[in-house]
Amino acid sequence: MARYGLPDHVEFCTRCVQSNQKVVPSIVQRDTKEGSKSTLIFQDGVCLPCRIHEAKVNSIDWNFREQELLKLLDRYRSSNGNWDCIVPGSGxxxxxxxxxxxxxxxxxNPLTVTWAPHLYTDVGRRNFDRWIRKGGFDNMLFTPDGERHGLLTRLAFKNLFHPFQPFIFGQRNYVMHISRQLGIKLIFFGENPAEYGGFRxxxxxxxxxxRYYVDSDRSSMRISGLSLDELKNEKKIDQYALRYYLPLTEEEYSKFSPAPHWLGYYVNFHPQSNYYYAQEHVGFETNDQRTEGTYSRYNSIDDKLDGFHYWCGYIKFGIGRATHEASQEIRNGDLTREEGVSLVRKYDGEFPARYFKEILEYIQMDEEEFFNLADSFRPEHLWVKSNSDWQLRHRVS
Ligand SMILES: [Zn+2]
Incomplete structure (x- = not known):
């Protein structure tokens, strides 16, 4: 039987390699264990992100959008050396x-704002330093209490098999609080998740x-699978300690009215070109080896937990890191579908062994508990056990 609100029938896009089991962004603060989720819409065998991408390629006038950007920037541009916009990011x-x-x-004159990774990789820390030092930016780095954040991460693992959930909340919401505290209204996020099929x-x-960052209803909000009351009463984490994980209230929002924009709307984003750009301008460094679970060396390499984030998605939805990257590269014309299929079949779901010991220590779990937990999250309509090995029932071809 399908779980997590996934469709019973598994289908793969005929243009990219994405499957219809992909969960699209929803109002994340209310994420629950088995709660209803929306998944990618397919039409005539083609996924929504492929359709959106095609429409974008055919219709967008990038010169016109740049003019729109210039008008926006002129409204906020600072003339006295003060920061005039915020760019959240990790480097x-x-x-x-x-x-x-x-x-x-x-x-x-951007202020860069960073919610620290759980555990920096060496290469990630070096790239972060280069960004700030060589790029010449002021940066505000927030590192949450490791004991508390480690506990929230452990709970997110146990309750949701989604270890990144508390990090994602912090990364999304902290920057909005800083924007409000400093009175810098203009904020640039990168690509709009709606281009990948959420929020049609x-x-x-x-x-x-x-809806991404304002929500006053604390009573129905959950972090790591627990309500704020449960976190307070059972885990001794009170709301004040969670303030940067939580969205702005309506009241905070209405007094301040920030202007968060998607830079990807104004500027044509291309992951490979961004990599070359970052390498040329600040000396961005790639991973010293192929990233586990995929074929690339430069995407999401700053946190030792990254690989587990993708591997957990592979267990719950049958979709691994190579599928996400290959689908995007096929749409951008950097890979053929055939190449994508072979990369997915080769690397998707590869276990991220490199930092496994450190991760277990971080979430205070032993190997047996970890793998038992993983098996409890495998939906039956995706996984079958044969000769003590788990196999996906459906693979892209
Ligand atoms: Zn597609």
Whole structure:
């Protein structure tokens, strides 16, 4: 039987390699263990992101969008050396690209804002330092209490098999609180998730919708699978300690009215080009080996937990890291579908062994508990056990 609100019938896109089991962004603060989720819409065998991409390629006038960007920047541009916009990021290729073009090409004075990774990789820490030092940016780095964040991550693993959930909340919401505290209204996020199939109809919107970062209803909010009351009473984590994980309230929002925009609306994002850009301008460094679970060396390499984030998705939805990357590269014309299929069959779901011991220590779990937990999250309509090995019932071809 299908779980997590996934469709019973598994289908793969005939243009890219994405499957219809992909969960699209929803109102993440209310994520629950088995709660209803929306999955990717397919039409005549083609997934929605492929359709959106095709429409985008055929219709967007990038010169016109740049003019729109210039008008927006002129409304907020600072003339006294104060920061005039915020670029959240980790020092990956995309945040380097975004902050750097805003500063050098468009003459803005961005403040970069970072929610620290769980456990920095060496290469990730070096890239973060290069971004700030060589790129010439002020940065505000927030590192949450390791004991508390480790506990939330452990709970997110146990309750949701989604270890990144508390990190994602912090990364999304912290920057909005900083924007409010410093009174810097203009914020640039990268690509709009609606382009990947969530929030239909918002893919052409330049501004991030309120629903991403405003929510006053604390009573129905859950972090790591627990309500705020449960976190307070059972785990001794009170709401004040969670304030940067939580969205703005309606009241905070209405007094301040921030202007978060998708830079990907104004500027044509291309992951490979961003990588070359980051390498040329700040000396961005790739992973010293192929990233586990995929074929690339430069996407999401700053956190030792990254590989587990993707591997957990592979267990729950049958979709691994190579599927996400190959689908995007096929759409961008960097891979053929045939190449994508072979990369997915080769690397998807590869276990991220490199930092496994450190991760277990971080979430205070032993190997047996970890793998038992993983098996309890495998939906029957995706997985079958044969000769003590788990096999996917459906694979892309
Ligand atoms: Zn597709």
């Amino acid at each position: 990956g290729k995309d945040s380097i690209f975004q902050a750097h073009i805003l500063k050098t090409k468009y003459g803005m 109809g918002e893919e052409d919107s330049p501004k991030m919708s309120k």
